[in-house]
Amino acid sequence: MICELDVSCGSRYSSFDSYRRHIYRCHRSLIDSFGNNDTPSSNIHDIVDDLENIFSHPTFSDESDAINDHESCIYPDEELDDTDRELLNFDSTVVSIANEQVNFGRLAQFYTRFLLELREYHLLPQNVVQSISSKICSLFDIIIKLFKTKVSSSFISIIDMEAVFTHVSFIINSVSKSEYNFLKQCKNDFDYQPPTEIKLTTNEELAYYIPLKQSLFCMLQNGQLLQATIDNINSLSTRAAKDNDLILSNRQSRSVKSNLSRQTNSNSLLLKLYTDGIGITNPIGAKKDSHKFTCFYYLLDDLPDIVRSQVNSIGLHCICYTKHLNNDNNRSILMNILVEDLNKLQTEGITIPCLSSRIYFVFSTLSSDNLASNEVEGFQKSFSSGSFCRHCFVTYEQRHIPLTEISFLPRTRIKHDMIVNKVIANNDGQIIQGVKNESWLKDLIGFHATESLPPDIMHDIAEGACPLIINALLKEVIQQRLLTYSDIEQRTSCFIYGFYDSSNKPPPVKRQQLIHSTIAGTASQKLCFFRLFPIIFHDIIGDLTLLPLYTILREIISYIYANPLRKSWLPYLDGLCKQFHCLMIEHLPDRVTPKVHFLTEYTRSIEMHGLPILNSCMRFEAKHLYFKQIAIRTFNFKNPLLTLTKRHQLRYCMLNNSNSFCYSSSITVRSSKSIKWSKLSIPVRRLLINFINETDLIYECTSIYYHHMNVRTGSIVVHHLAHAEEIPIFCQIHRLLNIQEKTTIIAEMLNTISFDENLWSYEVEFSGTLVTIDIEHCFDIHPHCLDMYDVEHVHYINLLTRISPRTGLEGSVLG
Numbered sequence: 001m002i003c004e005l006d007v008s009c010g011s012r013y014s015s016f017d018s019y020r021r022h023i024y025r026c027h028r029s030l031i032d033s034f035g036n037n038d039t040p041s042s043n044i045h046d047i048v049d050d051l052e053n054i055f056s057h058p059t060f061s062d063e064s065d066a067i068n069d070h071e072s073c074i075y076p077d078e079e080l081d082d083t084d085r086e087l088l089n090f091d092s093t094v095v096s097i098a099n100e101q102v103n104f105g106r107l108a109q110f111y112t113r114f115l116l117e118l119r120e121y122h123l124l125p126q127n128v129v130q131s132i133s134s135k136i137c138s139l140f141d142i143i144i145k146l147f148k149t150k151v152s153s154s155f156i157s158i159i160d161m162e163a164v165f166t167h168v169s170f171i172i173n174s175v176s177k178s179e180y181n182f183l184k185q186c187k188n189d190f191d192y193q194p195p196t197e198i199k200l201t202t203n204e205e206l207a208y209y210i211p212l213k214q215s216l217f218c219m220l221q222n223g224q225l226l227q228a229t230i231d232n233i234n235s236l237s238t239r240a241a242k243d244n245d246l247i248l249s250n251r252q253s254r255s256v257k258s259n260l261s262r263q264t265n266s267n268s269l270l271l272k273l274y275t276d277g278i279g280i281t282n283p284i285g286a287k288k289d290s291h292k293f294t295c296f297y298y299l300l301d302d303l304p305d306i307v308r309s310q311v312n313s314i315g316l317h318c319i320c321y322t323k324h325l326n327n328d329n330n331r332s333i334l335m336n337i338l339v340e341d342l343n344k345l346q347t348e349g350i351t352i353p354c355l356s357s358r359i360y361f362v363f364s365t366l367s368s369d370n371l372a373s374n375e376v377e378g379f380q381k382s383f384s385s386g387s388f389c390r391h392c393f394v395t396y397e398q399r400h401i402p403l404t405e406i407s408f409l410p411r412t413r414i415k416h417d418m419i420v421n422k423v424i425a426n427n428d429g430q431i432i433q434g435v436k437n438e439s440w441l442k443d444l445i446g447f448h449a450t451e452s453l454p455p456d457i458m459h460d461i462a463e464g465a466c467p468l469i470i471n472a473l474l475k476e477v478i479q480q481r482l483l484t485y486s487d488i489e490q491r492t493s494c495f496i497y498g499f500y501d502s503s504n505k506p507p508p509v510k511r512q513q514l515i516h517s518t519i520a521g522t523a524s525q526k527l528c529f530f531r532l533f534p535i536i537f538h539d540i541i542g543d544l545t546l547l548p549l550y551t552i553l554r555e556i557i558s559y560i561y562a563n564p565l566r567k568s569w570l571p572y573l574d575g576l577c578k579q580f581h582c583l584m585i586e587h588l589p590d591r592v593t594p595k596v597h598f599l600t601e602y603t604r605s606i607e608m609h610g611l612p613i614l615n616s617c618m619r620f621e622a623k624h625l626y627f628k629q630i631a632i633r634t635f636n637f638k639n640p641l642l643t644l645t646k647r648h649q650l651r652y653c654m655l656n657n658s659n660s661f662c663y664s665s666s667i668t669v670r671s672s673k674s675i676k677w678s679k680l681s682i683p684v685r686r687l688l689i690n691f692i693n694e695t696d697l698i699y700e701c702t703s704i705y706y707h708h709m710n711v712r713t714g715s716i717v718v719h720h721l722a723h724a725e726e727i728p729i730f731c732q733i734h735r736l737l738n739i740q741e742k743t744t745i746i747a748e749m750l751n752t753i754s755f756d757e758n759l760w761s762y763e764v765e766f767s768g769t770l771v772t773i774d775i776e777h778c779f780d781i782h783p784h785c786l787d788m789y790d791v792e793h794v795h796y797i798n799l800l801t802r803i804s805p806r807t808g809l810e811g812s813v814l815g
């Protein structure tokens with residue numbers, strides 16, 4: 001909408017809220033005059049009459065703001081977080097009420113949904129929700145009084161109107177006055193599935209779990225997500241058949257192939273599990289203490305990448321106190337229930353109403369950190385003695401032996417089962433070759449301790465090898481007196497990260513951290529710091545004798561984190577890992593930790609478990625944040641297990657009824673303005689002349705959200721791969737245009753000059769050549785936007801992974 005309240009205004013808005021704020025800010029006199037006169041001004045009257053016509057334009061979304069009037073934006077640089085973007089999906093559901101038959105049942109359903117959003121998206125406590133309901137009822141009382149005093153027409157029955165409002169107030173109060181009524185309404189309207197209580201050895205020792213059949217049925221019942229998952233499986237299978245060298249999914253791994261071969265039904269989806277501990281703290285009161293829980297999550301391994309990347313796609317299966325699992329009887333009771341639930345899901349499957357056949361599930365892998373993996377598998381939990389590796393028979397004393405001279409036997413099914421039987425027969429608690437007891441999930445169909453627990457790149461690399469090498473490099477910087485401790489802290493604090501890297505900006509490196517050989521930050525921050533380390537210290541990086549350790553590890557990461565990955569890369573990757581291990585023994589023998597050895601197992605793990613990036617714990621760890629937020633907001637520590645599981649299920653039922661799993665094309669315009677054809681530069685007009693007419697409406701956007709990813713002007717994307725060496729050719733986005741309801745990108749091509757091994761970055765220069773790119777194909781080669789960094793007036797682009805062209809895209813250009 002365009003503001004025409006003043007001849008000199010002309011500000012454009014795409015939502016009424018932003019337009020209303022503009023009116024109150026810039027045209028207050030008109031509102032004041034409207035309040036003082038009985039007859040409203042014609043301008044205000046026209047605005048109200050034309051609102052529906054203004055909103056009908058498809059280019060704008062409700063959350064857009066004026067782009068050409070920065071004073072009208074309260075937070076011009078504010079970015080939407082994941083919750084805000086998810087909440088936008090609810091708007092279409094609410095608007096559709098206007099076209100439906102309205103009755104009191106529909107009102108109760110709408111109001112219950114409103115309370116769900118308040119509680120589970122905004123995480124408001126119950127007493128605040130009840131207060132809001134009370135104020136709404138008070139508002140209705142005022143409205144009734146106003147009707148009584150103002151309405152005198154015989155066509156309206158005040159008694160009938162008062163009865164309607166009274167009934168509405170009764171519904172609002174009845175839904176929100178108690179937890180029981182609210183949960184009952186959620187169950188009726190949104191298929192809320194309450195958690196199931198499990199009594200362990202005593203009545204005070206409890207666990208809660210959600211049967212997988214119920215959760216997966218609610219997730220897949222509308223059929224659209226299921227169809228998208230099946231299409232994704234078929235698409236990846238077709239691409240893999242065209243290029244046998246590509247590894248595209250975990251279905252190509254040896255362990256999953258073995259499990260799929262046991263399933264006679266072809267309609268099978270892969271189910272991944274995850275387990276880890278989570279801690280919450282009650283900071284005050286008589287119950288001041290910490291609570292440590294063990295959580296079991298699940299994820300459909302075949303979900304499209306767009307859905308799989310969302311934390312909401314991860315479901316909760318079970319939660320219990322960690323201390324209760326230390327008891328053998330408690331652990332046996334809980335595992336028997338979980339294993340039985342998983343086995344029934346694999347053998348019986350579930351029936352989806354939209355399909356004529358049943359859907360079956362196949363267990364793929366169990367992801368977790370090294371400590372949890374060893375505990376679930378029955379291995380020793382110590383990594384400082386004995387046979388610490390669950391993949392081979394290396395001992396702690398043998399970790400300094402270069403792998404160029406010796407190779408350690410891998411653990412196999414037969415050998416492991418023999419050791420387990422010997423441990424059980426001895427029954428004296430003795431650890432034999434790293435095996436302490438039998439696995440918790442020994443009866444789970446498709447599970448085996450040597451084949452079902454892949455290594456985790458988050459703990460082994462992002463939190464393991466990367467900070468280890470960073471610390472060693474910075475210590476050498478101090479020893480060579482290239483920089484002081486304060487210089488390092490200032491440089492890491494003042495470095496300007498790019499837009500996409502800024503979300504993972506690490507904290508500055510302080511003196512005490514280097515002395516104690518620690519690097520602060522999350523896994524994502526440590527990985528970001530490691531990736532940009534040569535650029536941050538570009539002036540001294542070439543003087544470091546430990547630089548070969550960095551470059552080899554950086555090349556290892558480029559292969560391990562790659563998606564897709566090629567089988568022909570594996571022998572070279574294996575050589576790199578062994579070379580890194582040998583250099584660590586030579587230069588940093590005191591820092592050869594078990595995680596350094598774990599790197600040498602990744603080549604074999606890729607063949608057994610599939611792509612490491614798909615088995616990473618990163619997204620599962622992000623799931624913990626939700627439970628920690630709930631614990632802080634609710635402040636309920638009497639029975640936190642029930643509180644957390646119940647709130648998770650409320651959120652889950654809300655997501656399942658809101659199309660939150662975005663699996664189709666999703667483009668959200670953050671802000672835009674109309675632009676005339678004549679205002680476009682001549683090169684841009686030449687590009688567009690064959691696609692549009694000069695009279696077509698053109699809207700320019702500063703940023704858009706494409707599948708929850710912020711695409712903005714200045715972003716770098718991979719345009720294509722050149723030659724047999726697969727050299728990436730980049731382009732920089734100059735304009736984001738919406739023409740005829742289609743988003744078109746105008747980008748400038750960048751020439752890739754060379755690859756700088758010291759900076760581990762591609763040197764590029766601007767070519768002056770403009771190209772058009774369809775947003776739907778912008779990320780076919782690399783699914784992320786990138787930042788550009790300037791080092792001594794030269795432009796560099798830093799890529800984390802090795803890029804391989806997907807089938808059908810070799811040598812092609814996105815357009």
